[in-house]
Amino acid sequence: MKKFKITxxxxxxxxxxxxxxxxxxxxxxxxxxxxxxxxNKSIVEVEDNVSEEALKxxxxxxGYKAVEIQTG
Amino acid sequence: MEHKHINKKHYEESFEEQEMRLWKRRLWGAWVFAAPIAIxxxxxxxxxxxxxxxxxxxxxxxxxFPVIFFFGWGTIKSGIRGFISFYFxxxxxxxxxxxxxxxxxxxxxxxxxxxxxxxxxxxxxIFIAGKYIETKARGKASQEIKKLLELxxxxxxxxxxxxxxxxxxxxxxxxxxxxxxxxxxxxxxxxITKGQSAVDExxxxxxxxPVEKKIKDTVIGATINQxxxxxxxxxxxxxxxxxxxxxxxxxxxxxxxVPIQKVADKVTNIFVPAILVLTIxxxxxxxxxxxxxxxxxxxxxxxxxxxxxxALGLAVPIALxxxxxxxxxxxxxxxxxxxxxxxxxxxxxxxxxxxxITKGKPEVxxxxxxVKEDYFWEVAGSLEHLSExxxxxxxxxxxxxxxYKKFTSFSVVRGRGLEGKLGNKKIVIGNRTLMNExxxxxxxxxxxxxxxEEEGKTTMIVAENSKVIGAVAVAxxxxxxxxxxxxxLKRRGYKTVMITGDNETTxxxxxxxxxxxxxxxxxxxxxxxxxxxxxxxxxMVAFVGDxxxxxxxxxxxxxxxxxxxGSDIAIEVGDIVLVKGSLIGVVQAINLSKATFKxxxxxxxxxxxxxxxxxxxxxxxxxxxxxxxxxxxxxxxxVVTNANLLRRKKI
Numbered sequence: 238m239k240k241f242k243i244t245x246x247x248x249x250x251x252x253x254x255x256x257x258x259x260x261x262x263x264x265x266x267x268x269x270x271x272x273x274x275x276x277n278k279s280i281v282e283v284e285d286n287v288s289e290e291a292l293k294x295x296x297x298x299x300g301y302k303a304v305e306i307q308t309g
Numbered sequence: 310m311e312h313k314h315i316n317k318k319h320y321e322e323s324f325e326e327q328e329m330r331l332w333k334r335r336l337w338g339a340w341v342f343a344a345p346i347a348i349x350x351x352x353x354x355x356x357x358x359x360x361x362x363x364x365x366x367x368x369x370x371x372x373x374f375p376v377i378f379f380f381g382w383g384t385i386k387s388g389i390r391g392f393i394s395f396y397f398x399x400x401x402x403x404x405x406x407x408x409x410x411x412x413x414x415x416x417x418x419x420x421x422x423x424x425x426x427x428x429x430x431x432x433x434x435i436f437i438a439g440k441y442i443e444t445k446a447r448g449k450a451s452q453e454i455k456k457l458l459e460l461x462x463x464x465x466x467x468x469x470x471x472x473x474x475x476x477x478x479x480x481x482x483x484x485x486x487x488x489x490x491x492x493x494x495x496x497x498x499x500x501i502t503k504g505q506s507a508v509d510e511x512x513x514x515x516x517x518x519p520v521e522k523k524i525k526d527t528v529i530g531a532t533i534n535q536x537x538x539x540x541x542x543x544x545x546x547x548x549x550x551x552x553x554x555x556x557x558x559x560x561x562x563x564x565x566x567v568p569i570q571k572v573a574d575k576v577t578n579i580f581v582p583a584i585l586v587l588t589i590x591x592x593x594x595x596x597x598x599x600x601x602x603x604x605x606x607x608x609x610x611x612x613x614x615x616x617x618x619x620a621l622g623l624a625v626p627i628a629l630x631x632x633x634x635x636x637x638x639x640x641x642x643x644x645x646x647x648x649x650x651x652x653x654x655x656x657x658x659x660x661x662x663x664x665x666i667t668k669g670k671p672e673v674x675x676x677x678x679x680v681k682e683d684y685f686w687e688v689a690g691s692l693e694h695l696s697e698x699x700x701x702x703x704x705x706x707x708x709x710x711x712x713y714k715k716f717t718s719f720s721v722v723r724g725r726g727l728e729g730k731l732g733n734k735k736i737v738i739g740n741r742t743l744m745n746e747x748x749x750x751x752x753x754x755x756x757x758x759x760x761x762e763e764e765g766k767t768t769m770i771v772a773e774n775s776k777v778i779g780a781v782a783v784a785x786x787x788x789x790x791x792x793x794x795x796x797x798l799k800r801r802g803y804k805t806v807m808i809t810g811d812n813e814t815t816x817x818x819x820x821x822x823x824x825x826x827x828x829x830x831x832x833x834x835x836x837x838x839x840x841x842x843x844x845x846x847x848x849m850v851a852f853v854g855d856x857x858x859x860x861x862x863x864x865x866x867x868x869x870x871x872x873x874x875g876s877d878i879a880i881e882v883g884d885i886v887l888v889k890g891s892l893i894g895v896v897q898a899i900n901l902s903k904a905t906f907k908x909x910x911x912x913x914x915x916x917x918x919x920x921x922x923x924x925x926x927x928x929x930x931x932x933x934x935x936x937x938x939x940x941x942x943x944x945x946x947x948v949v950t951n952a953n954l955l956r957r958k959k960i
């Protein structure tokens with residue numbers, strides 16, 4: 238299990254956060270997602286084989302931008 | 310922790326600020342054009358004046374264009390993208406609403422339909438204004454967390470050989486010696502190797518009184534050194550520091566859900582598609598039953614722009630953010646949003662004793678001296694100074710001496726006390742048993758000793774040449790605020806229970822002193838969780854413990870409150886973590902939880918209420934689309950503002 242903290246730019250309404258959450262959940266190997274509109278951050282728990290790139294794509298698929306990804 | 314900057318420049322500038330600037334520019338731009346449209350519309354509607362005569366609609370179409378397709382372009386683009394990717398957002402509704410409305414302005418040249426193009430520009434302008442105000446208020450809601458993020462020092466002055474060199478904070482290594490002058494920020498967590506000072510830790514613990522620090526004491530990064538030069542050896546750096554932990558914790562907590570939020574989230578997730586369907590139905594309904602296309606369009610646009618998923622989606626998180634921020638400022642870290650909701654069901658507050666109600670280390674609480682007080686402490690302190698026993702340390706701490714008297718002989722009588730020779734005087738310090746064994750009579754102070762023992766204190770009798778010269782009572786003293794805090798809890802109707810491994814006498818004495826209702830004594834550490842379970846038969850239980858020995862009991866309880874002291878806090882356990890080791894924090898945490906939950910309920914009530922009333926009105930076609938948009942903007946602003954009002958609450 239790995240944990241990523243993604244900073245997301247462009248979310249400005251509650252549906253946005255819901256969209257990002259839905260999109261991230263669809264990524265294979267993603268266990269747990271929480272997206273906070275308040276902090277503009279998402280905390281994602283994933284299996285070890287999930288790449289940062291896949292998560293980044295999931296975010297941009299919904300029309301927002303992953304500005305920073307931290308592991309921790 | 311590995312950092313990977315995908316877009317470093319943006320991040321350093323804080324994209325939130327950038328976004329604010331963007332919205333501000335859009336706001337001004339949109340209104341420069343929208344204001345004349347508003348004037349034209351008012352003139353036409355109420356005064357039947359059309360300055361441009363027949364050309365008015367064309368003028369409005371032209372002025373309106375930049376409002377929607379330039380200043381509103383971000384919204385339009387993201388809205389259209391929603392239709393392509395099927396990730397609908399608020400923008401999809403606004404984009405559709407404004408584009409349809411604008412299109413009527415063009416259509417009106419060819420067919421007989423009401424011209425909504427002015428309305429379209431007004432909708433976009435109001436939407437932008439609403440977003441601007443909302444974004445600003447959202448920024449305010451997380452101001453405490455932002456302050457935490459900015460709290461860390463940027464630079465540190467470290468010793469390199471004999472020289473002091475100023476280096477950026479991320480170049481500081483563990484074991485570096487950092488020099489901190491009075492008034493400076495302590496750059497990172499460490500241990501004092503030289504110097505002493507008062508340190509202001511209020512930004513971390515919420516404790517307003519400065520804390521005295523000396524050699525071997527630990528200091529926390531981001532606190533302020535007040536009056537002496539400190540030499541500190543760095544023990545933790547970067548993401549391992551106390552401040553970094555607090556920030557992570559607060560940020561993670563804001564992503565957690567409050568159970569009451571579930572319904573709102575479900576509604577939010579299907580909200581936009583549902584509104585789109587409803588819009589189509591509204592249009593068809595009006596078109597079929599009234600045959601009035603203009604009316605059908607007006608009602609449909611109203612439905613599109615009145616629906617407000619933001620108020621719903623923000624209701625809970627924004628209140629949680631404000632609440633947890635207020636907590637963080639006071640040293641109360643809410644780790645799980647759930648605790649806020651559970652807290653209101655709690656009936657019993659159970660406490661661990663040692664380290665929670667009491668300070669966790671013995672100290673001298675009383676003494677009597679039959680000789681001069683200075684001399685008494687000189688003798689007692691000098692002998693106890695030779696021992697490492699906690700009780701000895703307590704006695705030494707009571708009267709620290711510059712120069713300790715030299716004892717020529719010294720021995721420990723296990724479990725009983727100490728004896729030693731000071732010049733030609735034979736000094737014995739110990740309990741009753743030791744005095745009896747040495748045939749030293751302490752009848753003169755028997756009464757006093759007995760009363761101390763009844764209070765659960767340990768008594769050490771001091772004798773010089775077989776004559777009693779005084780006695781000292783040592784106990785694990787109650788923390789300064791414990792009595793006040795437990796009193797406050799009882800006044801709020803909570804049953805207070807103490808669970809401890811201590812014997813009945815000591816436990817009861819402490820309980821009596823602080824006013825605890827019920828005592829469960831002689832509990833082995835591994836049994837504490839079971840005792841909590843038993844208490845749960847009477848209702849929900851909040852357990853307050855130090856988080857190190859009490860982890861199972863904390864886990865068993867409905868709301869777990871872990872106490873920290875200084876930089877050692879067990880951050881992994883506890884729904885709520887108190888940075889400062891004061892029980893007043895428990896009262897504050899309860900107050901804060903209740904106040905926050907109340908706000909959450911208010912917000913949800915308002916957000917649901919708004920949509921339930923407003924949407925049918927829009928469907929019924931009784932609302933002008935501009936009024937609809939105005940109502941929408943106000944509803945999300947009101948939710949955000951209401952959450953910010955939580956700050957006024959005294960915790």
